[in-house]
Amino acid sequence: MAKIRGNPQVIALSHPTRALLYRTLCDVEELETVSLEKKVGVTRYHLYHHLRQLAKIGLVENHRDVGRAKWWRKCGEANPVALTYQASPTSAASLSSTTIAASAASIGPKPSWADSLPPEMITLLEQGGEVRFVPLDGTANDTVNSKELLKSVANKYGIDLDLPFTFVPGGILLISQTR
Numbered sequence: 001m002a003k004i005r006g007n008p009q010v011i012a013l014s015h016p017t018r019a020l021l022y023r024t025l026c027d028v029e030e031l032e033t034v035s036l037e038k039k040v041g042v043t044r045y046h047l048y049h050h051l052r053q054l055a056k057i058g059l060v061e062n063h064r065d066v067g068r069a070k071w072w073r074k075c076g077e078a079n080p081v082a083l084t085y086q087a088s089p090t091s092a093a094s095l096s097s098t099t100i101a102a103s104a105a106s107i108g109p110k111p112s113w114a115d116s117l118p119p120e121m122i123t124l125l126e127q128g129g130e131v132r133f134v135p136l137d138g139t140a141n142d143t144v145n146s147k148e149l150l151k152s153v154a155n156k157y158g159i160d161l162d163l164p165f166t167f168v169p170g171g172i173l174l175i176s177q178t179r
Helices: 008-013 016-026 033-040 044-056 080-084 097-107 112-116 119-126 140-156
Strands: 060-066 069-074 131-135 171-175
Touching (some): 008 016, 016 033, 016 044, 016 060, 016 069, 033 044, 033 069, 044 060
Antiparallel strands (some): 060 069
16 A cells, blocks of 8 residues: 655644644643643543654654653744644634634635545544555456445445445545544
8 A cells, every 4th residue: 555645744734633732832832731631622642642743743842751741842843834734723622524614714725525525534533533545456346346345334334325336436445433
């Protein structure tokens, strides 16, 4: 499976929680984990997940530990292109598909495919769901079998999968639930 490559800052800061974390740390000299957790409005688990992503690309750092408290600060400047794609500075916990659409309008035109994303998918992604793509390459027979398999799984779980006759699956997108 091929990896999607792009500007790591744009990718990291396109997530609303990470954008909010970075903006919050830009406004102060440093913040303790508990304070950061309250300001951003996410669980500690999700907070550390997003802080690790920002630290990995050099935008924030845990610069000192005092007892059990970790102190975080901004340590790098985000590329102006990455900052352009940040979501609006709202608490990530209060985001909805409506909020995402409104914030997207403020940062530029929304891609046409974004309208077809179901709200449940957006919710899973906002909550830190991990994404995996399984490409369905092969012969025409493999493609037909893949489509029949998808219909069978949808039928088993009572999902109305109304695929037109001409629909040809190119892959399966899997999104994990948060633990």
